[in-house]
Amino acid sequence: MNTKELYQEIILEHGKNPRNLRKTDNFNKDAKGHNPLCGDNVHVYIKLNEKKKVEDISFEGSGCAISMASASIMTSLVKGKEENEIKEIINDFLGMIKINPELKSKNLNDDEKTKLMCLSGVKQYPMRVKCATLSWHTLISAIDNKKEEINTEKFD
Amino acid sequence: MNILNIKKEFPIFNNKVNNNDLVYLDSANSSQKPQSVIDRVNDFYSKEFSNIGRSVHYLAVAATNLYENTRLSVQKYINAKDKNEIVFTKGATEAINLVANTFGQKFLKEGDEILITELEHHSNYVPWHFLRKSKGIKVEFAEVNADGEVSIESIKKKITSKTKLIAITHLSNVTGAILPIKEITELAHSKNILVLVDGCQGAPHLKLDMQDLDCDFYAISCHKMYGPTGLGILYAKKKWLEELPPYQGGGGMIKEVKKDGISYGDLPNKYEAGTMATAQVIAFDQSIKFLEKIGINNIINHEHELMEYGKEILKKNNSVKLVGNPKKRGAVLSFTIEGIHPHDIATILDEDGVAIRAGHHCCQILHEKLGITATARASLGIYNTKEDFDKLNSSINKCKKIFNLK
Numbered sequence: 001m002n003t004k005e006l007y008q009e010i011i012l013e014h015g016k017n018p019r020n021l022r023k024t025d026n027f028n029k030d031a032k033g034h035n036p037l038c039g040d041n042v043h044v045y046i047k048l049n050e051k052k053k054v055e056d057i058s059f060e061g062s063g064c065a066i067s068m069a070s071a072s073i074m075t076s077l078v079k080g081k082e083e084n085e086i087k088e089i090i091n092d093f094l095g096m097i098k099i100n101p102e103l104k105s106k107n108l109n110d111d112e113k114t115k116l117m118c119l120s121g122v123k124q125y126p127m128r129v130k131c132a133t134l135s136w137h138t139l140i141s142a143i144d145n146k147k148e149e150i151n152t153e154k155f156d
Numbered sequence: 157m158n159i160l161n162i163k164k165e166f167p168i169f170n171n172k173v174n175n176n177d178l179v180y181l182d183s184a185n186s187s188q189k190p191q192s193v194i195d196r197v198n199d200f201y202s203k204e205f206s207n208i209g210r211s212v213h214y215l216a217v218a219a220t221n222l223y224e225n226t227r228l229s230v231q232k233y234i235n236a237k238d239k240n241e242i243v244f245t246k247g248a249t250e251a252i253n254l255v256a257n258t259f260g261q262k263f264l265k266e267g268d269e270i271l272i273t274e275l276e277h278h279s280n281y282v283p284w285h286f287l288r289k290s291k292g293i294k295v296e297f298a299e300v301n302a303d304g305e306v307s308i309e310s311i312k313k314k315i316t317s318k319t320k321l322i323a324i325t326h327l328s329n330v331t332g333a334i335l336p337i338k339e340i341t342e343l344a345h346s347k348n349i350l351v352l353v354d355g356c357q358g359a360p361h362l363k364l365d366m367q368d369l370d371c372d373f374y375a376i377s378c379h380k381m382y383g384p385t386g387l388g389i390l391y392a393k394k395k396w397l398e399e400l401p402p403y404q405g406g407g408g409m410i411k412e413v414k415k416d417g418i419s420y421g422d423l424p425n426k427y428e429a430g431t432m433a434t435a436q437v438i439a440f441d442q443s444i445k446f447l448e449k450i451g452i453n454n455i456i457n458h459e460h461e462l463m464e465y466g467k468e469i470l471k472k473n474n475s476v477k478l479v480g481n482p483k484k485r486g487a488v489l490s491f492t493i494e495g496i497h498p499h500d501i502a503t504i505l506d507e508d509g510v511a512i513r514a515g516h517h518c519c520q521i522l523h524e525k526l527g528i529t530a531t532a533r534a535s536l537g538i539y540n541t542k543e544d545f546d547k548l549n550s551s552i553n554k555c556k557k558i559f560n561l562k
Contacts, residue, residue, distance in 0.1 A: 038516070038529075039530055064499040064500045
């Protein structure tokens with residue numbers, strides 16, 4: 001693993017042109033996340049319909065290529081999915097980014113899995129794992145209506 | 157002076173990092189340690205260890221003498237008037253907290269103002285912030301200019317009849333600006349205001365003369381001065397150490413303890429409660445010897461020449477933007493690259509064995525002012541060479557290549 005492999009084209013592309021980098025109109029859930037080590041911030045907004053399906057998701061914030069790409073890919077993947085499906089995807093992603101060799105989620109198709117696996121190189125760079133997970137922890141917090149800001153120092 | 161010979165005294169450079177020679181450009185964070193300092197810790201624990209100041213046996217007396225000997229060396233190195241003006245602490249952070257706590261307790265009341273600057277490290281802001289909460293004091297910020305300096309004028313602007321103390325860095329750990337401490341002290345004292353200097357970055361790189369600077373307090377971080385971790389120094393004018401209350405209570409800092417009253421020990425014991433970082437203090441004497449052997453003027457000249465070289469190289473590299481352009485710059489050079497976040501830069505540089513720091517460097521106020529969340533920072537020590545800047549530059553070019561920048 002070298003940094004050329006870590007910074008794959010898809011990460012650079014999403015990092016440079018993040019999808020859903022805006023604020024959702026009429027969002028009904030949101031949460032903030034913060035990485036005190038580097039000062040990076042993220043704010044995730046979701047709009048759920050009556051069936052608990054994500055009609056829209058967006059984020060605001062700034063950060064490194066890995067954190068921006070991760071938030072960008074995350075928001076593209078969960079749009080249109082249901083809350084409980086999303087939680088399962090998040091768990092699967094967090095497991096993969098730390099130890100699991102692959103994604104197992106039934107709620108992701110092969111194409112989506114391939115996209116997410118582009119972030120898997122981060123596990124070789126322990127100091128950077130939090131960059132990749134910040135937006136995902138923040139999304140859980142938004143879904144669960146937690147008021148407290150997410151702080152990456154509170155996770156393993 | 158042969159830098160390569162000096163570098164050989166640092167065993168860390170015998171190791172490879174990611175199969176590359178180490179290019180250590182993170183000395184503002186913490187400096188590497190020469191063999192003499194490392195050996196001194198080992199020797200003290202192996203052959204001479206005892207706690208100090210308590211027992212009458214041979215080892216205790218010898219260790220106490222060694223410990224006190226470092227105090228004398230520090231006194232001489234920073235040209236303090238009296239050896240009792242040197243207080244050992246666990247770090248510069250504790251030194252500043254000691255002053256904020258004791259000075260705040262004795263002399264500050266609601267509405268009083270502490271003047272700091274937008275350049276300050278969190279450790280020279282948060283301790284004063286505590287006094288906002290506990291005492292209702294105000295913390296004011298002297299503004300930083302576009303070059304990343306704080307001028308004497310911007311300090312003047314923020315001084316009011318309520319200002320009681322100015323707490324200010326000697327050398328910014330982000331912009332590298334060296335502040336005119338002597339002028340600031342003269343100005344402050346003419347208005348009966350005390351001055352505390354955060355000397356974390358100043359002490360390893362500048363000539364220290366407490367009697368000339370005339371500041372009331374000067375905080376030093378020993379691990380940035382080629383010394384051990386867990387050790388700092390508070391220099392304070394004797395009259396303040398005599399007048400201020402003790403900081404922490406415990407063994408060693410008392411004169412007499414009765415059920416109905418306690419009297420405190422004389423200086424320097426009054427501020428050194430509990431078992432101190434004995435081995436570190438004793439080893440720090442070797443750090444002072446190391447610095448004295450090279451000579452501060454040689455250190456200043458070497459680092460200045462290197463910094464001019466580094467500045468030119470990075471200025472020529474398009475897409476690199478230097479942070480701050482101070483007229484007097486110390487051993488710190490922060491930069492950004494348009495289109496690459498500093499953390500991504502640091503990860504890619506690390507692969508080549510180039511160690512820099514990325515982030516806000518504990519200066520969020522300054523970064524907010526500059527309108528950026530993070531910077532990349534290369535900082536120097538005596539062991540750095542022009543080749544290190546060449547390697548930094550070629551690794552920066554690799555970052556640009558990976559990120560498809562020109």
